[in-house]
Amino acid sequence: MTTATDLNVREISVGFGRGAKRVSVLERISLSAAEGEFVAIVGPSGSGKSTLLNAVAGFVAPDDGTVEVGGETVTGPGPSRCVVFQEYAVFPWLSVERNIGFGTRLRAWRGDPARRAETVDKYLDLMGLTAFRDALPKTLSGGMRQRVAIARAYAVDPAILLMDEPFAALDAQTREHMQEALLDISRRERRTVLFVTHQVEEALYLADRVVVMGARPARIQAIIDVPWGAERDHDLKLTEEFIALRRQVEHLLHDVERPAAGKDTP
Numbered sequence: 031m032t033t034a035t036d037l038n039v040r041e042i043s044v045g046f047g048r049g050a051k052r053v054s055v056l057e058r059i060s061l062s063a064a065e066g067e068f069v070a071i072v073g074p075s076g077s078g079k080s081t082l083l084n085a086v087a088g089f090v091a092p093d094d095g096t097v098e099v100g101g102e103t104v105t106g107p108g109p110s111r112c113v114v115f116q117e118y119a120v121f122p123w124l125s126v127e128r129n130i131g132f133g134t135r136l137r138a139w140r141g142d143p144a145r146r147a148e149t150v151d152k153y154l155d156l157m158g159l160t161a162f163r164d165a166l167p168k169t170l171s172g173g174m175r176q177r178v179a180i181a182r183a184y185a186v187d188p189a190i191l192l193m194d195e196p197f198a199a200l201d202a203q204t205r206e207h208m209q210e211a212l213l214d215i216s217r218r219e220r221r222t223v224l225f226v227t228h229q230v231e232e233a234l235y236l237a238d239r240v241v242v243m244g245a246r247p248a249r250i251q252a253i254i255d256v257p258w259g260a261e262r263d264h265d266l267k268l269t270e271e272f273i274a275l276r277r278q279v280e281h282l283l284h285d286v287e288r289p290a291a292g293k294d295t296p
């Protein structure tokens with residue numbers, strides 16, 4: 031069944047450059063996400079993960095194929111899709127509270143101060159930021175700044191949240207805390223999420239489905255249905271089932287990154 035927040039990427043191809051210098055990055059990629067589904071994308075460096083996300087965001091126009099969100103063809107950036115980047119894209123001159131409040135400017139009820147305050151309070155609370163509401167981003171750690179970016183994206187209430195390696199710049203321990211925070215908010219506020227990461231472990235821990243991209247020009251190598259339910263905690267990563275699936279996906283990626291001798295060499 032197609033719901034209002036479905037994502038449908040239909041056979042998109044994207045290349046960069048002109049003439050002989052043209053490089054094909056994505057080749058006839060199709061992908062769908064149901065309402066509330068968390069889809070992670072893993073793949074070798076340069077395989078086009080960000081390009082795929084940027085095509086869904088509307089920053090990159092495909093040469094062929096279409097991207098549809100809620101049945102509407104994407105022709106450029108819009109409030110139905112909100113991106114959380116690796117670098118802390120929060121407004122440095124606004125407090126935490128006002129950064130999150132900024133997200134509500136795109137809501138139909140933006141002129142309603144009571145709803146605005148209620149929404150800001152909700153996301154401050156959900157991301158553990160209530161005590162930091164008046165702080166400026168520069169006084170916060172990297173992990174806290176990413177919490178602000180995520181809270182602001184949720185406050186927009188987009189149909190789809192796009193996250194491009196949002197935890198890549200964080201240290202290992204902060205990254206684990208952020209995974210917990212994201213799992214927690216996704217459980218309480220179900221949204222369709224497209225999440226790019228280099229880490230197979232992170233993808234399997236957070237997502238309902240993991241898309242494995244192949245080398246350039248990228249095609250989808252495999253789609254893994256993650257077998258664990260919504261209730262997940264850190265110990266899951268230590269289970270045999272998790273480790274076996276992680277190994278399987280890592281082998282797939284390893285094979286993609288190292289094609290058999292003689293193949294794909296210029």
Ligand SMILES: Nc1ncnc2c1ncn2[C@@H]1O[C@H](COP(=O)(O)OP(=O)(O)OP(=O)(O)O)[C@@H](O)[C@H]1O
Nearest residue numbers: 046047055073074075076077078079080081082228
């Ligand atoms: N605007 C652009 N102009 C030219 N080439 C581009 C552009 N954007 C991306 N590319 C090229 O497309 C290829 C795929 O890039 P992309 O960033 O999508 O890959 P990725 O899988 O996200 O990589 P990484 O994991 O290293 O972030 C790369 O070779 C990159 O140099």
